Amino acid sequence: xxxxxxxxxxxxxxxxxxxxxxxxxxxxxxxxxxxxxxxxxxxxxxxxxxxxxxxxxxxxxxxxxxxxxxxxxxxxxxxxxxxxxxxxxxxxxxxxxxxxxxxxxxxxxxxxxxxxxxxxxxxxxxxxxxxxxxxxxxxxxxxxxxxxxxxxxxxxxxxxxxxxxxxxxxxxxxxxxxxxxxxxxxxxxxxxxxxxxxxxxxxxxxxxxxxxxxxxxxxxxxxxxxxxxxxxxxxxxxxxxxxxxxxxxxxxxxxxxxxxxxxxxxxxxxxxxxxxxxxxxxxxxxxxxxxxxxxxxxxxxxxxxxxxxxxxxxxxxxxxxxxx
Numbered sequence: 001x002x003x004x005x006x007x008x009x010x011x012x013x014x015x016x017x018x019x020x021x022x023x024x025x026x027x028x029x030x031x032x033x034x035x036x037x038x039x040x041x042x043x044x045x046x047x048x049x050x051x052x053x054x055x056x057x058x059x060x061x062x063x064x065x066x067x068x069x070x071x072x073x074x075x076x077x078x079x080x081x082x083x084x085x086x087x088x089x090x091x092x093x094x095x096x097x098x099x100x101x102x103x104x105x106x107x108x109x110x111x112x113x114x115x116x117x118x119x120x121x122x123x124x125x126x127x128x129x130x131x132x133x134x135x136x137x138x139x140x141x142x143x144x145x146x147x148x149x150x151x152x153x154x155x156x157x158x159x160x161x162x163x164x165x166x167x168x169x170x171x172x173x174x175x176x177x178x179x180x181x182x183x184x185x186x187x188x189x190x191x192x193x194x195x196x197x198x199x200x201x202x203x204x205x206x207x208x209x210x211x212x213x214x215x216x217x218x219x220x221x222x223x224x225x226x227x228x229x230x231x232x233x234x235x236x237x238x239x240x241x242x243x244x245x246x247x248x249x250x251x252x253x254x255x256x257x258x259x260x261x262x263x264x265x266x267x268x269x270x271x272x273x274x275x276x277x278x279x280x281x282x283x284x285x286x287x288x289x290x291x292x293x294x295x296x297x298x299x300x301x302x303x304x305x306x307x308x309x310x311x312x313x314x315x316x317x318x319x320x321x322x323x324x
Contacts, residue, residue: 001308002052004045004315011044014066018113030094030106031113034073038089042315043176044069049312050180050194053304060122061183064129067117068176071133074110075140077103082148083231111137118179125182132182136175143168150234161239162203170202187303196298201316204291208319210235211284214272226268232257236287237280238271244278292320 019031044065051061079085080093081100087093095103114133121129146164150156177198181191213228214237228235245253253274261267275281295316299309 001311002048002058004049004311007045007048008041010048010062011041011066011069014062015069018066018070018117019109026098026102027106027109030077030098030103031110033097034077034088034094034110035070037091039069039073041069042319043072043173045315046173046198046312047176047180049315050177050186051184052180053194053302053308053312054181054184054186054190058184060125061180063117063120064179064183065176067114067120068133068172068179070110070117071114071137072172074107074114075144077107077110079144082144121179121183125185128182129179132175132178136171139167139171143171147234151232153234155242156234156239158236158239158243161234161236165206166199166203169206170199173202173205174198190302190304193298193302197295197302200291200295200298201319204288204295205319207236207284207288207291210237211281211288214268214275215281226264226272229268229271230261230264236284237275240283241271241275241278241280244280245274249274249277289320292316 015035018035019028047065047068048058048061051058076088077094080088081095081103085093086096093103094106098106118129118133119126143164143166146160147168150160150164174195175198177194178191181194186194210228213225213235216225227233228238232238241253242250253271256267256271256274296313299313299316302309
């Protein structure tokens, strides 16, 4: 079985060779940039691990795995434009370096590079792999639309929020695993179990990110904590706090959300205080662990020997450690 470190290096090696053109280098320079400034390569690694569960030879899964990673980074370029974000992974965002027009165009090129890569799946898996990718791409866009809609919506339910992050974040992780399983010729049931493993893992991963943005160590998290609070972003913590708060505490929270921000650090401190009083962090962490447990239950049912799942399970365990 291949290690996650080896699969990450393999993915990076292939990614380095993408997006080269002497005819329109300005189109591809932002592509090379966004692909080079870090990232965990979680999606291609999981795709290749899923294939490796069923096959020792994973060559045919490499290009589809890389295609998924390119698509993921394409969504980040457009997300950063939508959010007017200045930093990504500790570096300037693409649109802040090249402008929004160039970022949109280069992002569009990435979408087609992704399709070109995924289209290199073996013939027997190609149709199913492409259908999964197209469906997932539409779901990711739907999740982004819901995220935009919820910015203007006063009250968002926990169910609505979880569906939004499932679409925006979790389905691409799920599709990565299922793609690897399809190329690896896994039984249909195992393909679906790995999809469920990824879906639950992705939801847990995003809820963790919500916690980390408010309570994480800036040096470990890679960005300044509290940015979601300053932006009034509908995170699990805020959704749950608005649901649970009552009386004076609810009035205070709404006042903080509606007031023009004069002192961002003060706002973060005050909102975090309300979260602490309502024990919101504990509830969010419990929810993340619940989804992690669901993920492991699905993985345990995959019909390969436990030792073959060891690397994939360890990768998921490492993700759990991010909340500590």
